[in-house]
Amino acid sequence: MTRSGVFLAVIAFLGLLTTPAAASDRHAPDLVRTDLGPIRGVVTAQFRTFQGIPYAAPPVGELRWRPPQPATPWQEPRDASRPGNVCAQAAQLGQPGSATEDCLYLNVTTPARSGKRLPVMVWIHGGGYSIGSAAAFNPSKLVSIGDVIVVTINYRVGPFGFLALPELTAENPGIQSGNYGLEDQQAALRWVRRNAAAFGGDPGNVTIFGESAGAGSVCLHLASPTAAGLFQRAVGQSFSCAYPTTTKEQAESDGVRYARGLGCQDVACLRAKPVRDLLPSWGNGWPVIGGREFPLQPMEALRQDRFHHVPVLWGNNLDEMRLFVALEFDLLGNPVTPQVYEQVVRSLHGPAADVVLRKYPVTNYPTPSIALATVRTDYGWALSTCEHVRSYSLFSAHPRPVPVYAYQFVDRTAPGLLRLPGFDEGASHGQELNYLWVNYFGTLNPQQETLSQTMVRYWTNFARSGDPNGASLPRWRRYSSPRDVLALDIPPGGIRPLNVAEASNCAFWESLRS
Incomplete structure (x- = not known):
């Protein structure tokens, strides 16, 4: 089967600590004031859950195949009791499809009570960069046993997240097209850095973790200059940073072939196409090396010492x-x-x-x-x-x-x-x-x-x-050889x-x- 069947600031931090928009209402634990506006979630005896929080503007219309843009602020408390839309994708592996591009939302789950700043874990789902959603993952065990805050994020997948074309690359000089899904992930991480304190989290202690394509994303963020300071630890499950991702030449050649198959010679034609026309013919589509965000293959970044030196669990x-x-x-x-x-x-x-x-x-x-x-x-x-x-x-x-x-x-x-x-x-x-x-x-x-x-x-x-x-756990030795x-x-x-x-x-x- 194809790969798509298989299967990302101390000053700002100190400022947020005293900003009213980033403060939680002590008398209303279901209400949190984010930097964009207040949200109202759900509180149980064990958890506080806030779902469907926008971290970027809906990538629709002229924003299709553009880097994520800031979301519009709001004044009245926004309902955060339900997940946001699933990003547009075909039905695969028993998962229903979606025709919705308005999907850049994340979910935050915290313990019901905590008197200290908690670590924040940001989950990047897998799905071959073609399927998946934040809402599929119930973090209650991580939150209750580990006393951490868990953030699960949507990001654009399939052609909406990973289409590369020379014309799209030219639209944003210095940025390689085909990485919109990864750009979404970094936009979500910037949201976390700005808003973690409002939920009781420590914006200086963020772990990114992911599985399969989510772990592939973690590899790329480890090697991304624009991810500097967005996380302090990294966890990868079932993907190797030694595996190369797509080159600019291959990705843009594949993109031109995909566009021509849809009868399009330019991006304007593609942007006018409805979602239902774009999904069926999408095949492979992985992140692309190039531009200031992802200049090197992860393995090459490791060899050149151009990666973020954070602890790794893999x-x-x-x-x-x-x-x-x-x-x-x-x-x-x-x-x-x-x-x-x-x-x-x-x-x-x-x-x-x-x-x-x-x-x-x-x-x-x-x-x-x-x-x-x-x-x-x-x-x-x-x-x-x-x-x-x-x-x-x-x-x-x-x-x-x-x-x-x-x-x-x-x-x-x-x-x-x-x-x-x-x-x-x-x-x-x-x-x-x-x-x-x-x-x-x-x-x-x-x-x-x-x-x-x-x-x-x-x-x-x-x-x-x-x-x-930790206490009572079997000892896990730090890796120095394959025996570890x-x-x-x-x-x-x-x-x-x-x-x-x-x-x-x-x-x-x-x-x-x-």
Whole structure:
């Protein structure tokens, strides 16, 4: 399947502390005064929730394919009891589509009471830069166990977020087109910096975290000069900063081909098209390297020491690619056969295919589909384990190293996303989400719930101090070698150190590079 099926200021801070517009009404905990105007949310015994807060103007009409613009202020309390619109996207993976471009909203959840400034965690959802929304994620466990504030954000996806064209690039000199979704993420982070104190949060202690394309976004913000000061920690789940994103030349060439397929020779024609015409023909579309916001590939930024030196917590799942093999083959009623397995390995690895087939004989696995998923997971593409190990080393072995805490989620009993009869999803892509977000796609049994609470404490401890360790938690060693990856599992394996490079045959795969 395509990548789109798979699957971002001390003076200002001090000023906001005394600005009436950024103060919360102590006598009305459901009312918060943001810098744009007052909002009224919902208060329960455990939480305060404020949803559908605009952080930028609706990107409609002439604002389609332009950087996010300031939202219009308001005077009367705005209803913040419901999420904002889902950004325009096609229906995929069981998620309904949307035809709404007015979608630049975020949600804030805080503990009901706190007498101190709390860490702020800003979630960037995944979805291959093509689907997803903030409202899908229930942060109540992170907030209640971790005593943190969680912000979930919408950002433009699909063609509205990632279309690159020479004409669009020329509209904003110095800014590369095709990164509107990432620009939205940074606009949301600037909103957080201005307004965190109004919700009881610490604008100087912000963690960005994301999964899949959300983690890819985190990689890019780590390397983005315009993200300086917007966050102090970074968490990435199931994406490798060692994986390159799209070049300007490729993205703009793809954009021209897309426009011509719609019968358009210029941007004016595209801006006149309704949403329903723009979504069906959209294929691949990832962020684009270029311009002052994203001048370098993340790996190159690491090599050149042009990245934000903040603590990093990063990891992947044991069986990442089982989800994608299932989507490409088994879900369509065409499980991988031994012959197809060999064909795919040969197409992926060319002259090295015979060596790979000897290392990963199909007879060693329950099914050919699982064999193919194992090859793709150990050394596939953006989600591969060996690419993750390279990412950890880039951060931790740097001349000016940053603290790195690496994990692998290995609970093969985790609730499956697809639940295909006869297909064991194992610890596949996205399944750790269920352990951080309440009932993301299934309920947990008691052992899984224990693991979930441990993971929540690790993540929120890291957000608080840059170190996930805490009282009564299994020790998580700072990464210095592949032996320092923490396996996240239920008993009997439990939480333990794991040499993922050895388990995934990274030395073997590296030998094929040379």
